[in-house]
Amino acid sequence: MNKYQIHLNSKRCIGCHGCEVHCKTNKGLPPGPMLCEISHEPLRSARGVPRTEFRFRSCYHCEDPQCLPACPTGAMRKREDGIVFVEQETCIGCMACQQACPWGIPQLNPASGKAVKCDYCRERVDRGLKPACVTKCATHALRFVRLVEF
Amino acid sequence: MVETVWSVCGMCTARCPIRVEVEGGVITWIEGNPHLLGGALCARGSAGLALLADDERPRQPLLRKGGRGEGRWQPVSWDIALDQVAERLQAIIAKDGARSTIMSCRGGPFVDPAKAFIQALGSPNFTNHDSACGRNVHHASLSVYGVGRPDLTYDIKNARHLVLFGRNLLESMKIGEANQVLDMLDAGGRLTYVDVRQTVTGLKASRFLMVRPGTDYALTLGLLHGLIKAGAYDAEFVRRHTVGFDELAAFVEPYTLDWAAQECGVKAKSLKELIDELGADRPRVIFHPGWMLARYRDSFYASRNLHLLNVLMGNLEIKGGQIFAKGAKDCGRKGIRNLTDLVPKPEERRADGAGWKYPHFDKGPGIFPLFYEAMATGEPYPLKALFCYRHDPLTCFPDPGAQKRRLDTLELLVSIDTHYSEFGWYSDVILPESPYLERDCQVAVQKGPKPRLIYRQRAAEPRHDTRPGWWIFQQLASRLGLGQYFPYSTIEELWAWQLEPTGIKIGDFAAQGFVDLADKPILDDRESMARRLATPSGKIELVSGKLAAQGIESLRPYESPPKPPAGSFRLVFGRSAVNTHGHTINNPLLHELLPANRLWINKRAAAGLGVADGDWLEVISQDGAARGQIQAKVTEFIHPEAVYCLHGFGRQVPLQSRACNAGMSDQKLQTGLLLDLDRVGGGLCLCEGLVTVRRSDRNGKREVEL
The missing domain is CATH 2.40.40.20 (Barwin-like endoglucanases)
Structure with a gap:
């Protein structure tokens, strides 16, 4: 069962795209791959005030991830706590994972020639910290939540 | 081993406090200072790492080889570059005097060495970018309170209603301030946003007024009228602390809410509702008087009116209102030393006319564009050299072509910056400053309700042959025989010299990256507050005595902006x-x-x-x-x-x-x-x-x- 999720309080989000750069700098990524993304619908007028809401998307860390069986080298792995990650040493950059993912989430890191994706900054999580995007969210709109089973 | 380095972000001029993690000399992580910002940082803040890694910035001193702007450069050592600048300066000073030199910078807490340098040369011509930014707001503040823009802060978090005229707080992004706005909204506060277009700040507003461009002043006049007519203002505060109310009330008489609604192209009903809300929400209402307000010919008056609207709300020195910025003295402590205090003040008149031709202009930084006027006319005296420190006038001010024609009358243009500015590209010498993560900066006071001392500590050694500003100015000064005004050779010596009167040691910054000068925010009572007003009358001047002495009106009749022709x-x-x-x-x-x-x-x-x-x-x-x-x-x-x-x-x-x-x-x-x-x-x-x-x-x- 997945233990974690990233939740966006869109009331506090100001679309500053900080999370995207926090993520990239933490992973040392060059221009190109973007592991999380802020997006919004075009503005529409609601009672005289033009509105839209910001949305956050990273990897869904599926219960039954389709990228996993597609990976020919077993580099795509799922941890017990539900975090789906790419083991960089084993990845050959074939991007079968991206083809298999309904959202095309894994991306090619042109610097390493390997797949890269959101892993909730697992090294940080293992140290009791939160993912980079959440830790440094400019308005504390992102939260790293631990899911509990009822 | 992960080491924490405390610093101040330099990606914009909001200067958010940051905590940097360094491993083996390499920066691995930058976050907002957890003690002040809970880690929060914007995209630019994180992209500081990309700035360091980027080679497309000046990497060593450069001397121009071809014509100005041609882009042919000779890389040289610091010794050669500094010697050359010093020699050329000496020749200029020998011929035209020190007054022919100008130093412009981008303002902020770390300009002391640059200011001390030009002052030590003997020139009064220290200036900055602010005529393309907040000068109108600053001078409006001076005319109302006798103190300038930096002397008032806004307790947005605790306000009930924030009114913004094109002040796009959530995209200009001071992290702390943006969070205050969102905290206020989370607590049920109201946000009224006025602009000619929708912005992210407007997205969060409870009321959005899309006004016709150039009519901000009309809207402020209508609101003053509306509040006075509805009696929705703090009459007791106005009676005790202000002068000129009757004149103001008479002046705004013709500018009704209905008139303003029509002039600005907004609904009168919406303005009436706003007046009702302001009456209910006061005194915890803040009209932001603007930041960058170099926009229209009446922007000064629009800003002045925003200050007056605050006064009518009676929002001074209260929670959820405007709070006077406090310094070391307010905490019963001694302040830090600044280099500028060591240097005799030049007696020469400023070439931009601030303080004499224009007595109402703050002569601190004066008005940069008026130097262009002086360059063109040679009056009041010839100008020969311009230093731009972290300032790019060709990007900041209008019409770079017209600026270059005036710059061509100067003999020496020096750019001191971390990146290639358009000015740097046109200049004669580029002295590359190390980016903020690669340099230390002196200690500075951050005034506010709860004042503190801040500093910037280098997190990494410079990747290229770049140097910090405090060193560059000290080196130039030494070459010109002015070394006595820069009594240090290392940053540690400078810090120690600055801090000596305070009893605080640089080691005291190690715990949090700053040192608080007070335990909690200092709020004056109303009578002590009145003592901070530095106007001729000692009161808040709805009609300014200082402007009146210059024959300048405080309340200017409104002129409707012409409608642009088709296309x-x-x-x-x-x-x-x-x-x-x-x-x-x-x-x-x-x-x-x-x-x-x-x-x-x-x-x-x-x-x-x-x-x-x-x-x-x-x-x-x-x-x-x-x-x-x-x-x-x-x-x-x-x-x-x-x-x-x-x-x-x-x-x-x-x-x-x-x-x-x-x-x-x-x-x-x-x-x-x-x-x-x-x-x-x-x-x-x-x-x-x-x-x-x-x-x-x-x-x-x-x-x-x-």
């Missing part, structure tokens, strides 16, 4: 949270987010021109002399009389491969506006220019190639 638009500009003017456009990670700006144009106006979203447009300045190419963003959420673009794009420094010719520059289209300066407020009138917009021939209809 013409008022060019307005602004900023986004991912870029800082022209400063960060070439940053690899920020360029990825926003490679070029687009021209916002109203849906109906675009339809009239046959323009669709994404089309290439040709934008022509009012005199036809300048042209720009840009793609259209067609939206209904901008006023039909205006077109808008982000400022800072359209740069033309070839060594900035990402930024060069990306997007369109607004300032290059602001022809004729360089000296369109408000002689009362000191601000430029950057939105007074019109442009013609048409669909570009670049939009092909046919595909001819294979």
Whole structure:
């Protein structure tokens, strides 16, 4: 069962795209791959005030991830706590994972020639910290939540 | 081993406090100072790492080889560059005196060495960018309270209602301030946002008023009228602490809410509701008096009225209102030493006329564009040398072509900056300063309700042959025989010298990255508050005694802005949270987010021109002399009389491969506006220019190639 999720309080989000750069700098990524993304619908007028809401998307860390069986080298792995990650040493950059993912989430890191994706900054999580995007969210709109089973 | 280094972000001029993690000399992590910002940082803050890694910045001192702006440079050592600057300065001073030199900088807490240097030379001509930014607001504040803009802070978090006139707080992004706005909204506070277009700040507003460009002053007049008529103001506060109320009330008599609604193109009902809310929410109402308000010919008066609206709310020195910024003295402590205090004040008059020709202008930084006037006329005396420290006048001020013609009258242009500025590219010498993560800065006081001392500590050794500002100015001064004014050779010595009177040690910064001078925010009682007012009357002056002494009106009759002719638009500009003017456009990670700006144009106006979203447009300045190419963003959420673009794009420094010719520059289209300066407020009138917009021939209809 997945233990974690990233939740966006869109009331506090100001679309500053900080999370995207926090993520990239933490992973040392060059221009190109973007592991999380802020997006919004075009503005529409609601009672005289033009509105839209910001949305956050990273990897869904599926219960039954389709990228996993597609990976020919077993580099795509799922941890017990539900975090789906790419083991960089084993990845050959074939991007079968991206083809298999309904959202095309894994991306090619042109610097390493390997797949890269959101892993909730697992090294940080293992140290009791939160993912980079959440830790440094400019308005504390992102939260790293631990899911509990009822 | 992970080491913590405390510093202050330098990606924009908000200067958010940061905590940097360093492992083996390499920066691995930057976050907002957890003690003050809970880790929060913006995109630019994280992209500081990309700035360091980028080689497209000046990497060693450069001397110009060809003509100005030709782009041929000779890399030299620091010794050669500094010797040459010192020699040329000496020759200039011998011939035309020290007064012929100017130092401009980008303002902020770390300008002391630059200011001390020009003052030590014996020149009064220290200046900055502010006439293209907050001079109107500053001078308006001086005329009302006798103290300037930095002396008042806003307790937004605890306000019930925040009213913003084009003050795009959530995209200009001081992290702390943005969070205050969101905290206020979370607590049920109201936000009224006034602008000619929708912004992210407007998205969060409870009321959005899209006004006709150039009518802010009309709206403030209507609100003053509305509040006074409804009796929705703090009469007791006004009676005890102000002068000139009757004159104000009589003056605004004709400017009714209905009139303002019509003039601004908003609903009268909406304004009436606003008055009701303000009456209910006061005194915890804040009218932000503006930050960058170098926009219209009446922007000074609009800002002044915003200050007056605050006064009518009675919001001074209360929770949820305006709070006077406190310094060391207010905490019963001794302040730090500054280099500037060591240097005798030059007696010469300023070449820009601040303080004598224009007695109402704060002569601290004066008014940069008036130096251009002096360069053109040679009056009051000849000018020969200009240093720009972290300041790019060619991006900041209108009409770079007109600026260059005036700069050509100078014998020496020196750029001290971390990146290639347009000015640097045109200058004679580039002295590359180390980026903020690679340099220390002196200790500075951050005034506020709870004042503190801050400093910047280098997190990494410079990758290139760059140097910190405190060293550059000390070295120049030593070469000119002025070393006694820079009594240090290392940053540790400078820190120790600065801190000596305070009893605080630099080691005291190690725990949090700053040192608080007070345990909790200091709030005066109303009587002590009154002692802070530095006006001639000692009261809040709704009608200014100082302006009256100059024969300048405090309350100016409103003039309606002319409607642009068909096909013409008022060019307005602004900023986004991912870029800082022209400063960060070439940053690899920020360029990825926003490679070029687009021209916002109203849906109906675009339809009239046959323009669709994404089309290439040709934008022509009012005199036809300048042209720009840009793609259209067609939206209904901008006023039909205006077109808008982000400022800072359209740069033309070839060594900035990402930024060069990306997007369109607004300032290059602001022809004729360089000296369109408000002689009362000191601000430029950057939105007074019109442009013609048409669909570009670049939009092909046919595909001819294979």
